[in-house]
Amino acid sequence: MTSTSTSTSLRARPARSGATAPVDTRARRAALHPYLFIAPFYVLYVLFMLVPIAVALWLSLCEWVGLGAPHWVGPRNYAHLLTDASFHRALGNTGIYVLVSLLVIVPAALFVAQAINARGVRARDLWRTAYFVPIVVSPIVVALIFGLIFDRQFGLLNSVLRALFGTGSVDWLGDPTLSKVAISLVMVWRWTGYLTIFFLAGLQNVPRELYEAASIDGAGPVRTFFTVTLPALKPVAAFVAVTSFIGAAQIFDEPYLLTGGGPAEATLSVAMFIYRAAFERQQFGYAAAAGVVLFVVVFTLSRLFNRLLGIGRTQ
C-alpha cells in the first residue's frame, strides 16, 4: 500500500506542476484558518489588555491631570510611592484584608461546606441559597445595611450590646482598629457563602468509598477530615485560596462604601488609593504607578501560590 501510493504521488507530481502555486496558497490559507478562528480573542486581548497595560506603564512615568498632554517625569512617581505614608498604610491594610480572606474566610467557607454536605442535613438547598445570597446583593445595599448596623449612636449592633451588656457606644466605623474589624466582618459575611459553593462542589466529588474505608479503619470525624477530605479537596482549595487572594488584594467595594477608607485612612485599600489618586485628585500618573505596583505584587504572589499549591499540575 505504501509503495503504491508513493509511486502514484511521484508520478502525479510532474503532471500537476502547473497548479503548484494555487495548491500551496490554498494549503497556507487552510493552515491559517485555526488562527483566524482564535484571532478575535487575541485582537480583543491586545486591544483591551495589552494596550491598556502598556499605556498604564507609560502613564506611570508621566504626570497627567486627565487633560492635555502627559508630562514625562521618569520614575519619580515610583520614588514618591516609596515615601508615601498613605500608600504604605494602604498596602498594610490590604495585607490585613488578604490575611482575613485566607485565614478566616476560606476556612470558614470550608467549614460551612462541610456542614452543609454532612449526611442527614435537611433543606440543603435552602442553606446553600441562604449562604449564597450575600454575594448577589448589591454592594450599595450591603453598605447601607451595615452602615445602620455599625452606627455608633443609633446602630443595631450597639443597641443589642447595650441591651445585653449595658455597654454600647462602640465606634465600629470611627475607630481605626474597629473599623478594620467591621470591614472584615462584612467581607466574611459577603464572601464565605460564595466560596462555600466551590468547596461544596469539591466535597460532592470525593468518593464515598474513601469515607467508608476510613470509617472501617476506625478514623474519627477529625481524622477523616484531615486524611480524606482535605487531600481530596486540595485542587479546589488551592484554586479558592488563589482567587480569594487576588480578590482581597484588589478589594474596593467594602471599604469604599462602608468607611470611605477612613477613619484617617485606617481602612484604605490599594485599589481605593488608586481610585482616589486618579478620580479625586487628578493624579493619573501617580495612580498608574500605584496600579503597576499592585499588579506586580499580585501577579508575583499569585505565581508563587500557583507554584507552591501546584495548581494546574496533575501530580
Added chain:
Amino acid sequence: MFTPSRHLHPSPTRPPSRRALLRGAAGLGATAALTACGQGATTPRTSGDVTLALWTHDQNYEDFFTRSIPAANRLTDFAYHLSTTRAGAPDLVTKLLAQAVAERGVPDMVGFEMSAFPRMLRGDIAERLLRDLGEDVARTPGLKEDLLPARTAPFSKDGKLYGLDSDTPLIVHYYRRDLFEKYGLPAGADTWEEFARIGERAHREHGVALNAVVTGPDVNQVVQSFQMLFNQRGGGLFDKDQRLTLDSHEAVEALEFICRGLRAGFITPVSDYFGGPMQAALKQGKVIGVLMATWFKIYGLMPNVPEQKGRWGMAAPPRFAAGGHATATTGGTGFGVLRGKPNTLAAAEFLRSTYLTHEAQVRRFHDLGYLPTRASVYRDKALLRTTDAYLGGQRPFDVYTALLDDVPRVYVSPDQSILNDVLAGCLLGAYRGDLTPRAAIRKAAADFRDQAGR
C-alpha cells in the same frame, strides 16, 4: 486575458465589479465614521433654535431650567431646548474630562457641586474647558458689584469666573422650637459660649443635643462640620492663591469648641447628615438643633422628618466672642459653560437669563429654595414677606438679611481632596481624644504638605 489597455481605459458602460463596490462601500463607511468622530460644526450659533446639552446631578436643576425656558426665550435671541444628562456629582467631572479627551460628547452646560469643582482647578483644566463667565457678568452694568463675592470666590481662578452659584448657602441654626420651649431653653444664643452653657444644661437635664457633627465615612461631611465653624471664626482652609492656611489659632479654637461639645454631649456625633442614624436622632428628639446651611431644611429636615413641620425654627448662628463673622457658607453648585463650542454663546446667554436676573433669582428661591446670589435681590419686598410653613410661619429673610453683610469668602484648591482626607482623620482623632485640637490641626497641615507635594 490581461490587456493593459482595458485597465488604462476602462469602458464607461462596464458595470463595477463586486470588489469595486465593496471598496466603495468601505470608503463611504469610513468617511461617515470619520465624520461622526469629528467635532462637527464649530461655527458659533448666535440666534434661533438651539438644544443645550445640560449635565447636572440634581433633578431639581433640570426641572428649574426647563421651567425657565420661556423666560430665556423672551430675554435672548434663542429658542431653547434642553437635553439633560444626570449623574453623580463627582462622576460629572470624571465624565466631562473623559469626553474632553475624546473631543466629542462634551456638554454645553455643567453643574459643578462644590466638593467636585476643585478637580477642575487642577492644572489648566478649567481654563481649557470653561468659559470665563466674568465677561458675561461684566456686560450688565452693576451686576459684578451686586454678586456676592462669597459665592463667586469658590468658582474663580486667576480672576476668571468659571461657575455661577445656585445658592448662597448661609449657615444658620435650625432648632426644634417646640422642644426648646418645653425644656425652657432660650433660642438664638449670642455667642458660642452661651450656646455651650445652654447645651450643657439641655444634655444634662434632658439628654438632648443642640448640634451634630459628622464622624462617618464621608470625609467631605466630616470636614464640613468643622469648616463651618472655622470659617465663621474667621479662618479658611486656603487663601486666594490656593495656599494652605489651616494651621491657625482660629482652627484650633473652632475644633476645641466641637471637642468640648462632644464631651459635654450638647454636640452629638452622627455618621452623616442625611442618613438613617440622623433621621432616627431627629425623629426621637435626641438632636433638637443642627448648625447647617440653609439648604439643610430642604434636603435634611423635610425629607427625614416631614411630620415635624411647623415645629422647627431658624436662628442666626451664635458668634465667637474672639472675633470672626456673623455666619459662613457651605456647599453650593455652580453652573459652568463649556468654551469653544457652537452653543457656547447660547449656553452663556441661557445661564445669564435664568440665573442672574432679579426675577430669575426670585423664581429660583420659590422653585428650589436657594437663596439669591445678588445682594439687591434680598431687598425684594415679596421675598421679605415670604413665610415658611415648615418653620412655623417664620419669615426666613429676617434672618438672612441680618447675616448677609458679613459672609466670609471661601477659597478652594485643586488639592482640596487631599486636605479633606488628611484633615478628616485628624479631626476624628481629636474628637476621640487621641489628639489635642492643636496637635490635630498641625498634623493635618503637615500631612497635607507631605502629600500635596507629590
